[in-house]
Amino acid sequence: MTTATATLTGSSFTFISDLVRERSAIVLEPGKSYLVESRLSPVAREQGLHSVDELVDALRRPGAQALTRKVVEAMTTNETSFFRDLHPFEALKTSILPELINNRARERTLSIWSNACSSGQEVYTIAMILREHFPQLTGWKVRLIASDLSTQILAKARQGIFNQTEVNRGLPLPMLLKYFQKSGLTWQVKDEIRNMVEFCEINLVEAWPVLPPMDVIFLRNVLIYFSPETKKEILGKARQVLRPDGYMFLGGAETTMNLDSAFDRVTVGKATCYRIGKPC
Ligand SMILES: C[S@@+](CC[C@H](N)C(=O)[O-])C[C@H]1O[C@@H](n2cnc3c(N)ncnc32)[C@H](O)[C@@H]1O
Structure with a gap:
């Protein structure tokens, strides 16, 4: 060898x-x-x-x-987990989605983007929340887009197969039993959840494909790897994609402060998120 x-x-x-x-x-x-x-x-x-x-x-x-x-x-770091940091998902469930569903009652569309999604735990968490708590979205056009630079990690995300250690990290047991099926030593996300997600390859520093205007953007734990100039560029592009009343989540060690003054930092429950501020 x-x-x-x-x-x-x-x-x-x-x-x-x-x-x-x-x-x-x-x-x-x-x-x-x-x-x-x-x-x-x-x-x-x-x-x-x-x-x-x-x-x-x-x-x-x-x-x-x-x-x-x-x-x-x-050389990418793919660290992630289900319900990572918990508070963003609590805020999504209790405040943000009810508000956005109310705002979109006429058009009946909702678009959420899990960016730098790694092996998919974040986007599957969002999909389970939608399925578990928002039956009123039946008949709506809901787009749940998950993207990453890495084809290898996207292939794993698409499969939705996780080992016991991965499902033990953050996933409540009732959700594991309801939305996953056991296959030997691993667990696979059921098709009803998997089929809710569109996976695609997006390199944040290359041209972005045409995306629907986003109601919620998860852009967590990726800006930390970039220079301030790159962070500014990506935040500027994210702002173009986010709807005026939308919400953006960053990772716990990330902020828009000193990078993009058009974003306001707001607290929703125990979560910190970012919204496009009103022009002065
Ligand atoms: C630490 S993981 C974050 C996963 C998830 N967002 C979370 O917070 O749990 C970082 C991810 O960023 C991706 N990434 C790194 N550089 C990127 C780039 N230029 N464009 C898109 N994704 C990138 C990596 O492939 C990796 O999957």
């Missing part, structure tokens, strides 16, 4: 951090060499290479597009 050894040189680190920043906007600060090593050693091994330096040599050769994609995807 080929083993990849820990030999990452400074120039390899620079090459990888430039590549990753260019393709995904993720910033790898100096000192993150260990992270590159640990994420890319398995990729090197899979390619039959002995080290990440050899992997970098392969990436420098022409025609390395597929490998480049693999490397960028391997």
Whole structure:
């Protein structure tokens, strides 16, 4: 068996951090060499290479597009869980959705976007809330869009198959039993929930496809990886997509402050969210 050894040189680190920043906007600060090593050693091994330096040599050769994609995807962090941080979902259920459903009573449409959705726990949480608490949406055009940069993680999200550890994180037992079916050692989201979601590949720093005007945008735990300029650019684009009375959620360590003054920070129950402010 080929083993990849820990030999990452400074120039390899620079090459990888430039590549990753260019393709995904993720910033790898100096000192993150260990992270590159640990994420890319398995990729090197899979390619039959002995080290990440050899992997970098392969990436420098022409025609390395597929490998480049693999490397960028391997450098993303896919940490997520069902009902992550809880408060945004409580706010969605008790205040935001009732208000938006009231506002949209005539047009009977609702669009929600789970951005940088990783393996799908966030969007399936939203789908279960809709199904469990809002039977009045039957007959409405509800679009639940989930997107990520990574084709690999999107394939997992689409399948909706989770292991016991994943379902143990945040998912209430009654919801597990109601909306998942057990298959061997794993649990799969039932089709009635899975079919509510449209998955698509969107790289936040590339051109966005045409999207419906969004009532709620979840843009959580992804801006943290970007430079302030990239955050500004993405928040500006999100503002164009969000409806004037819509809501946006960011991750707990993220804010629009000092980045986009058009957003107001509001508290709904115990959740913090962002709304487009009225012009002065
Ligand atoms: C930490 S996960 C966040 C998952 C989920 N939003 C949550 O809060 O639980 C970050 C996700 O951002 C995605 N990502 C990183 N850079 C991206 C980019 N430029 N465009 C779209 N998604 C990106 C990664 O693939 C990863 O799945």
